[in-house]
Amino acid sequence: xxxxxxxxxxxxxxxxxxxxxxxxxxxxxxxxxxxxxxxxxxxxxxxxxxxxxxxxxxxxxxxxxxxxxxxxxxxxxxxxxxxxxxxxxxxxxxxxxxxxxxxxxxxxxxxxxxxxxxxxxxxxxxxxxxxxxxxxxxxxxxxxxxxxxxxxxxxxxxx
Amino acid sequence: xxxxxxxxxxxxxxxxxxxxxxxxxxxxxxxxxxxxxxxxxxxxxxxxxxxxxxxxxxxxxxxxxxxxxxxxxxxxxxxxxxxxxxxxxxxxxxxxxxxxxxxxxxxxxxxxxxxxxxxxxxxxxxxxxxxxxxxxxxxxxxxxxxxxxxxxxxxxxxxxxxxxxxxxxxxxxxxxxxxxxxxxxxxxxxxxxxxxxxxxxxxxxxxxxxxxxxxxxxxxx
Numbered sequence: 001x002x003x004x005x006x007x008x009x010x011x012x013x014x015x016x017x018x019x020x021x022x023x024x025x026x027x028x029x030x031x032x033x034x035x036x037x038x039x040x041x042x043x044x045x046x047x048x049x050x051x052x053x054x055x056x057x058x059x060x061x062x063x064x065x066x067x068x069x070x071x072x073x074x075x076x077x078x079x080x081x082x083x084x085x086x087x088x089x090x091x092x093x094x095x096x097x098x099x100x101x102x103x104x105x106x107x108x109x110x111x112x113x114x115x116x117x118x119x120x121x122x123x124x125x126x127x128x129x130x131x132x133x134x135x136x137x138x139x140x141x142x143x144x145x146x147x148x149x150x151x152x153x154x155x156x157x158x159x
Numbered sequence: 160x161x162x163x164x165x166x167x168x169x170x171x172x173x174x175x176x177x178x179x180x181x182x183x184x185x186x187x188x189x190x191x192x193x194x195x196x197x198x199x200x201x202x203x204x205x206x207x208x209x210x211x212x213x214x215x216x217x218x219x220x221x222x223x224x225x226x227x228x229x230x231x232x233x234x235x236x237x238x239x240x241x242x243x244x245x246x247x248x249x250x251x252x253x254x255x256x257x258x259x260x261x262x263x264x265x266x267x268x269x270x271x272x273x274x275x276x277x278x279x280x281x282x283x284x285x286x287x288x289x290x291x292x293x294x295x296x297x298x299x300x301x302x303x304x305x306x307x308x309x310x311x312x313x314x315x316x317x318x319x320x321x322x323x324x325x326x327x328x329x330x331x332x333x334x335x336x337x338x339x340x341x342x343x344x345x346x347x348x349x350x351x352x353x354x355x356x357x358x359x360x361x362x363x364x365x366x367x368x369x370x371x372x373x374x375x376x377x378x379x380x
Contacts, residue, residue, distance in 0.1 A: 028205075031237035032212055038235045075216075076226040076234075 045073075049148070049155040052085055056152060058095070063088045063111045063118070063129060065100070070159060085145060085156055086111060086118070088129060097147035097156045098131045104138040118142065180366060187372035192266070195259035196365070202252035203358070206290070209245040210347070217297070219343035221336045224299035249291055256287045268371040276364040279357045286354050293346040296339060307342070308334050 007015070052066035063086040072079045084100045100118075102109050107122035117134055118127035125136030132141045145156035169175045216235060218227045231238040260280065263269050269277035296307040311334070315325035330337030 028208055031240050032208070034236045035212055035238060035241055036215065038238075041236070076223070076230040 045159060047157050048159045050083060050158050052087065052097075052154040052156060054152055055089075055092075055095070055149050055154045058087050058089050058092075058154075060092060061088075061090055061129075062113060063098070065111065066154070072159075083156075083158060084108070086142075087147070087154060093149075095147045095149060095154060096130065097145040097154070099143040099145065101143070102127075102138060103133075103140050103142060104136070109142070184366060184369065186370055189370065189373055192262045193370065195255060195262050199252065199255040199259050200358075200362075202248050202255055203354070205244060205248045206252060207351070209241050209248065212241045213245055214347060219297065219339050221299065221339060224297065224339060228298045228300075249294060253287055253291055256284055260284060266371070267374050270371075272368055273364070273371065276361060276368070279361040279364070283354070283357050283361060286350055286357065290346065290350050290354075293342040293350065296342045297346065299339060304334060307338070311338075 048070075050068060050070055052068055057066075058064045066085045066087055068083050068085075069080045070083055072081050086098045086100055088096045088098070100108050100110070102120040102122065102125055104120065104123060104125055107120050109118040109120045109125070109127060111117075112119050116129060118129075118131070119125070120127075120136070120138075123137050125138045126134040127138070127142050128134045130141075131144065133139075145158055147154065147156050149155075213231065216227055216231045216238070218224060228242070232242055233239075263277065263280065292307075292310060295310070296303050311325060311328045314328050315321045317324060326332055328338075329335070330341050
């Protein structure tokens with residue numbers, strides 16, 4: 001603003017109108033942005049230890065299927081999701097927990113004990129007992145969960 | 160640089176003429192009661208902005224309406240503020256619309272040549288009341304449900320056609336998902352479209368004709 005020109009009444013009111021309008025605009029704009037981007041600012045849900053069941057149910061040397069349900073919260077809706085995990089142990093102390101989802105296209109694999117293989121019916125894929133690809137199109141071994149045993153109960157980290 | 164671009168644009172678009180016609184027009188010396196129309200317009204803008212924001216999360220079905228409103232209020236940052244502005248803004252808009260109307264009546268501003276402005280204003284008042292009535296149901300809580308049950312049943316009291324009107328309003332004989340869906344549709348599509356159309360005419364006339372002066376005694380005029 002020009003120093004030599006004195007701010008007249010008209011100029012002052014014009015300036016005040018813009019200033020107040022700007023404050024009101026920011027008063028709407030800033031909360032609006034916070035409101036709109038809220039879902040992206042939310043922290044990713046932390047993974048939790050999911051209880052599978054008793055460790056004694058796992059047969060030595062045979063992948064054993066555990067099924068459990070977890071709750072997933074999206075917006076205001078709570079959904080139940082089924083989690084299926086194959087647990088393998090050779091000595092009863094060290095456990096390997098594998099997802100039953102085929103790494104090819106996401107079908108469910110199942111353990112065929114006669115043939116010693118995880119079989120995926122979609123494209124005839126086979127996985128070895130430890131999850132390695134034995135045959136067919138899968139690009140990588142079965143995904144593994146972090147697993148722990150506490151008081152005879154098995155837990156995997158997921159969610 | 161900015162001025163250069165502004166001038167280049169203005170030469171082709173001519174917005175400065177529009178700006179002058181709207182904001183730099185001559186008005187008679189009037190009092191603060193003459194700002195009630197602008198105040199009503201401000202609440203209308205507030206309702207539009209906050210209402211659009213609410214639709215980002217709100218779901219108009221019996222399964223989700225209440226929960227989504229609670230989600231907005233308690234889980235979304237500033238959701239309480241957006242909802243609060245819309246809630247209280249609605250009451251403010253009704254009050255200001257009525258006060259604006261009273262000013263127009265009491266200061267004789269509806270007279271020649273401003274009758275058409277008045278006619279559009281009458282329908283705008285009905286639209287505002289319609290917004291209030293349809294919006295009241297949307298939170299789908301007890302107050303909303305029973306308030307709308309009573310409110311809509313008034314339509315059923317009309318002789319002969321009452322029963323039929325009631326079923327049109329509710330989308331059936333009882334308040335249901337159909338009622339919620341149509342109240343929502345009317346609230347966010349039918350009424351806003353009507354409001355924009357009528358408000359456009361209303362404000363075009365206010366600017367075109369100019370606002371009325373405060374009435375004077377004959378001998379002073």
